[in-house]
């Protein structure tokens with residue numbers, strides 16, 4: 001990505017209230033095409049709500065979101081969602097469908113079905129075996145299910161990938177491997193990726209830009225190396241302190 005990358009996503013004055021809770025409190029943000037952006041912050045700070053405004057699972061009270069220059073509020077939701085891959089923590093695979101059927105569901109519903117060869121290609125992308133296609137979701141490990149979730153999100157060849165705590169339920173080794181895999185796919189497929197995570201270490205390692213939310217606002221917007229150098233203010237530095245303190249404590253144990 002370079003300085004002249006076009007803007008893939010622009011949030012202009014986004015606000016969303018639930019009763020007395022101001023979930024999003026005026027977000028202005030531009031995300032460059034091809035970038036991998038992490039959204040971190042305390043529980044309840046508004047990360048998921050902000051992410052869901054992009055694919056219209058949440059409709060903001062105020063403001064507009066431009067996706068490749070088009071106002072998402074003016075697009076039909078199914079057409080919009082076909083251009084956006086969405087991966088979330090609980091995966092949401094249909095239990096009564098095979099892995100192949102789960103992967104193919106989006107294109108099928110859009111009347112653009114994909115064949116077995118494309119399913120096999122998608123399985124290979126996420127490093128699953130061809131014979132996983134015939135399995136039912138409950139015959140997979142959590143990590144394998146999450147890989148199927150990523151394959152499903154990529155099935156319609158989206159240009160934008162939204163991920164909401166995609167690796168949250170996984171063990172640390174699987175989490176690390178799948179995070180790296182997703183970053184590699186992001187690069188290889190030329191995606192723009194917006195990932196919500198609780199884990200600052202994951203954000204620092206995978207993203208090139210880290211946004212910190214607090215109270216429905218973006219309070220820091222920095223590159224990982226700048227955050228590690230002390231930038232971003234109090235909220236951001238409190239989050240950076242967690243993996244740093246852990247690394248220090250482990251280094252201490254090794255002495």
Ligand SMILES: Nc1ncnc2c1ncn2[C@@H]1O[C@H](COP(=O)(O)OP(=O)(O)OP(=O)(O)O)[C@@H](O)[C@H]1O
Pocket residue numbers: 018021022023041042043044045046047048049050198
């Ligand atoms: N559908 C809803 N109805 C009522 N309140 C909601 C709804 N969705 C979110 N909220 C509230 O809006 C605020 C922001 O929620 P959101 O899920 O965006 O936070 P988050 O940063 O993603 O949190 P977490 O990290 O715990 O997932 C919270 O106070 C939450 O309780």
